[in-house]
Amino acid sequence: MTSLQDLDTPAALVDTARMQRNIARMQERMDALGVRFRPHVKTTKCLPVAQAQIAAGARGITVSTLKEAERFFDAGVRDILYAVGMAPARLPQALALRRRGCDLKIITDSAAGARAIAEFGRAQGEAFEVWIEIDVDGHRSGIPPEGEALLEVARVLVQGGMCLGGVIAHAGSSYDHDTPEALRRIAEQERAGTVRAAGRLRDAGLPCPVVSVGSTPTALAAATLEGVTEVRAGVYVFFDLVMHNVGVCGTGDIALSVLTTVIGHQEEKGWAIVDAGWMAMSRDRGTQKQKRDYGFGQVCTEGGEVLPGFLLSGANQEHGIVSGTDGACADIAQRFPIGTRLRVLPNHACATGAQHPVYYAIGPGGQAEAWPRFQGW
């Protein structure tokens, strides 16, 4: 059996014990709050991870591309939410999935989008299940909970013969906060806005069975989820340094890391050069504007122990620079000789994972199992 020591570098490692703990923590919280949990598989695009989430109690999955929907449906997952606004040109692909038996839900946030779905659906004799995207924090897409647009979109769908399945929101701005109070506030804002939109639809005599909210920070911070029927979150399964700065995990919860090898030094500068550059870490600098900037990642031993003060401070395509945060490290070449293997915790698990065709799942005894992930659209 392959072990950690056999792996070539750079390699993306998943600490399976941490991953299982993260999955259990979220699922237990959702169970206690009385809501269904629908993990977002865009973080990992990896079947064994989704299977672990489902085994722990997840009900269906969220995807960011129809390729993800196709891959996970082929692997046996039937209840799938495609949580990116439906492009009319992709309706035939969505139809094909539904005709094969996939319980695919799609979303829209405009009357124009709703009309395109309804026209295509009627022409094909398909009542698509559509959820309406609600904007709860102004960060990206969605219709405000108040105002006429919400009711107009709903009526276009219902009168067009589509199945109005619910409302969905994502408080992406939760990533910008870093105190428990602020996170509870944005979680309540997400909940209240989405529940309000659902209430307005029902008051107008329109159906709204599902009220779906979520992001990792709000899912972990919400004090109540009254009126919500399901929660979505993605990055919680691995966590990362951005989430650590947000305040929802410790570095000891981060299940994804990149294994790397020291290939050289610039001793006067206190640098060790490693073979994990941005191709292995991604160009994500998500901690740059947070309370603590981790450069391109936090350096750990090969076994995963954090090495305080050592960051991946620079990254070219296949070169990374390890340096001490408190200035030059005089004995860098003695401390990390050529050939030394290190791990680096990433800023953003979704972005770092996307750089790798495979994760290596590392079990408690150091055994390594290849878990493929897929790329592209």
Add this chain to the structure above:
Amino acid sequence: MTSLQDLDTPAALVDTARMQRNIARMQERMDALGVRFRPHVKTTKCLPVAQAQIAAGARGITVSTLKEAERFFDAGVRDILYAVGMAPARLPQALALRRRGCDLKIITDSAAGARAIAEFGRAQGEAFEVWIEIDVDGHRSGIPPEGEALLEVARVLVQGGMCLGGVIAHAGSSYDHDTPEALRRIAEQERAGTVRAAGRLRDAGLPCPVVSVGSTPTALAAATLEGVTEVRAGVYVFFDLVMHNVGVCGTGDIALSVLTTVIGHQEEKGWAIVDAGWMAMSRDRGTQKQKRDYGFGQVCTEGGEVLPGFLLSGANQEHGIVSGTDGACADIAQRFPIGTRLRVLPNHACATGAQHPVYYAIGPGGQAEAWPRFQGW
């Protein structure tokens, strides 16, 4: 035959006419300067692109991983420089390539690295061809042209029975400049430092047949390449917005773009939401600190005409935000209705390409040919 109009989005497009023009421009320049040209295939990891470079006159290729070396050797390219400091653990993989007939050259920049190569080579009866990496601008790896370290590394290699093939430098700091004068200055610094290192080796009675320099900006800016035998460059084949800011190409030379579809709007904010997020563009924000910040990319029509003032100003995983640089665009939903297809020029062609399993090569008539590229190590 597939055409541009048939492609699903997001998709990475290569304008083959621009690519061929970029290839010809560089090759003609190298021919005029009297040096060999060895393109860096890390930018594209795509066989048809490398074949076009070789057909135009390139002599061998540069790679950033041994996987690239294996893939291109399997496709018939024999003369390969692996231009990342050799990790001792990867020597068996390099040996296997050489035993299969690959003319693989490896590099080192330390006595420790040189000793590891020589010991392994002697034990295996293999005289590896090794080039010594020279530091000409302090930006990353390499040995200074002056000082004892250079001669020590060379002697370890030669006395260890290895083949000292030459010296190699990369003035990566050229990316930080943006005037013709500054670029000529850094090009001359790269040339002079590397030639000086070669001279010192020869003065000490050591061989140094190859003097290899290069980066796209210095290759295009160098006034003379006296003493240099070969030049390397990668991103010139596609160019990008970072290179445009550096001043070595126009936007009309950028051969890589990402095709995207409008999926929604936030009209009050002047936003069109598109399906090219950072998964399609990469998280590279390389123009952020340059003279003009292009956000996540410059927006163009589907046909490739630049739309002045429209940038991809924000990006989540599968969502991008198109907005006007001069504040809100009042008629964004009329200007770019749902379903509108746009192209986005990338900040950094190497990083954007890496997000895609395939390029679509777009010919002059709009025909689209799939050109696979590979991922991973």
